[in-house]
Amino acid sequence: MAASISADRILRELADLWAATGQEHDEDGSGVLRACSMTLIVLAEEGDDMEALGETIAALMPEYPARTILVRLGGTGAPALAERVYSQCWMPFGQRRQICCERIEITASAASLADLPSLLPPLAAPDLPVLLWWRSARLLGTPEYRKLAAIADKAIVDSSGLEDQKAALPMLVQMAQGEAILGDLSWTLLTRWREMLSGVFESRECQARLPDISNVAVGFAGVRPPVFAWYMGAWVANALSDAGVHAYLTWQPRRELTGRALRVDLTGGDFHVSLERHDDRLSVEAGCLSHFTNLPQPTDYLLMSEELGIVRRDPVFERTLATAARLAAASIT
């Protein structure tokens, strides 16, 4: 690997790539369409499953066509950088013309991490938002993170990879105060759960029972609550508090749960609402009504697909994060 790479050279290679792709498709008369709605910078660790990551990025492209800059961190020792450019094309169903996006892959040694904040901005597609998908738990919250996040409009992290989930919350609060909007996939995975719980209280009858709620229990797998369980509890507490209801909140380890599954119970008197995952479905029990709905397992693709669609501040998340950090700090769990 070389010690340095030039943004100009990468951009020239990109231009050559498009010329070649255009010629190739001109020969069969089908043409090629270049699509770009954002720059997506993906920072991946050496140990990341690159094949799976490549598939996730490819799956995201039809929905969010982007100039993707995949940064692979690897190797210690001297500063070293390498790059290659290529395109990713797909044929929309029933059509003759391919749609193509461009991908730049940069391999950087740990010592070259400091060079990235100056290298990446000129590579971003002009006039379009820049989103950073930060997959390294190890470097989360470090100065390197802060410098790279500063060049993005939004930084998407996954706090579930952090060792100490309780300690992650104050760090996330600090990260949310940076220039870039913060997104956390631990929050994203709760959207469908939250939506179903909210749906219960679209019913006037259930809404009338809100003041009865005295206990909220968030069940999780494992010994200590993961960040998403803190989020869920904090979000419910905030919503109830907005309705003038102050319920007793507990986080409970539950043996029957595995992975990122949850169980949420809101109870009070004879009123009971519960949400629980059963394989690929979410069951909701609310009083006499029960409801089953499709809930696919949260994959990187599904979570990122939601986060890439939101390039503005998320006030509900920011408030939840602040509450979760406060509750965690006050908790002995």
Place this chain on the structure above:
Amino acid sequence: MPLENPFQDPLRFERRMPECAIVIFGASGDLTKRKLIPALYRLAFDRRLAAGFAVIGVSRTPLGDDGFRDKMREAVRSFSEDTKFDEDVWNAFARGLFYVAGDAGDPALFVRLGQKLAEIEKERQTGGNVLFYLSLQPSQYAAAALGLGGAGLGKGNGWRRLVVEKPFGRDLASARELSGQIHQVFDESDVYRIDHYLGKETVQNILAMRFGNGIFEPLWNRRYVNHVQITAAESIGVEGRGAYYQEAGALADMIQNHLLQVMATIAMEPTASFRAASVRDERSKLLRSIRPMTPDEIRVNAVPGQYGPARVGGEDLPGFRQEPGVKRQSPTDTYAAATFFVENWRWAGVPFYMRTGKRLPKRVTEIAVQFNPAPLTLFHGGAEGTPNLLILRIQPEEGISLKFLSKRPGAAFELRPVSMDFNYGSSFGERSPSAYETLLLDAIIGDATLYTRQDMVEASWAVVEPIQNVWRETAFDFPNYAAGTWGPAASEQMLARRGHAWRAP
């Protein structure tokens, strides 16, 4: 009691769905099986329905709740093309399906329906909200609405809304009469006249394109637009609906509703807000600005057609008069083309050409906005003079194309037309909801933006009725186009008189 749901998160959640019951009249019909129930199942699958939700099918066929559930299960399995059938989701959805047998003309039906609704409101917590959907023969609309009123079902604990399928009347007088009957029970604000074209993503995208961007609107007027062509072509024939179709015809079946609504969307003035009333006001104003034609104008600006037999792609296709259920001398138009003019400052003098037909060479719906050519011819060599075109494709490949001239690479200064495409399906790979999913959700939420209002229906009939009258009094030499062609020669001549030609989509 709190007035708002404190759990709402509008940034991330789909639109809020209130609890409600949907009563479908005509529950044994094709529309229920093919479109309505699959659309509702898809909404359930996507977590879009409230927990307090129920569907009550109403039809003459004797059937119980379980029988109805079984039939609808088969319908969902057969017609939910892009949705996985999930046993648990279906079972939860099916628990909210009920059935009442009876005739829309029988007052006893509405008494039974009222009892069923009361039970369901309690059992399923539907909050007293009811959406009545008339998927009946048009002749039964008034009876159903008045029957609901007679049983006191037009009012209740929650809201009551009525969705009416097209056609809304056979002419201006019958449309007004029907509205009058419906208004005896439902306020106009609670009547949702469905036009599934307006529910299509790409028709809605016309509004986004026009009013969400700054670059198109300055060109959107008589100074820059030469003419507009709206085409809705079908390659199929009447497909077993001959008996119905020969009573309607292309003009009433397509132009009176779908295509005039599309034209209104293309040509309306910018709205002050995106509220239903503002958008519908502007659409209505535009429709009222279309100049009704005199009989003499109609003879040169409107062309009917009827397809005759032909051999296409190795297959012998029957003519319209040879289709089952069609009279041998039927004068029905299976093709209609017309030139409309909008009398306002923006569009005065700009022809809006419209054509629709069955058994045309391909299935395509599109709007082509042709701009005036450049004022000076600077370049020579063939392509100059080719007009700029903005094509808004509604189906099958939804998207927008802009055609313009570019220099051919090389030493010579030659121009060639190139196309800049935005493909809706591939640029955003998300599954587009079906028109019925969108429209059902809108009706449940109470958003009437994509529904037509009485004044819009009347304005459309005011444009179409004079054409109907002239055509009714004229003996045309049908068939006048062969199946698999782009319609009668008179249609080409209609454009040629103004120096224009239909584009081949």
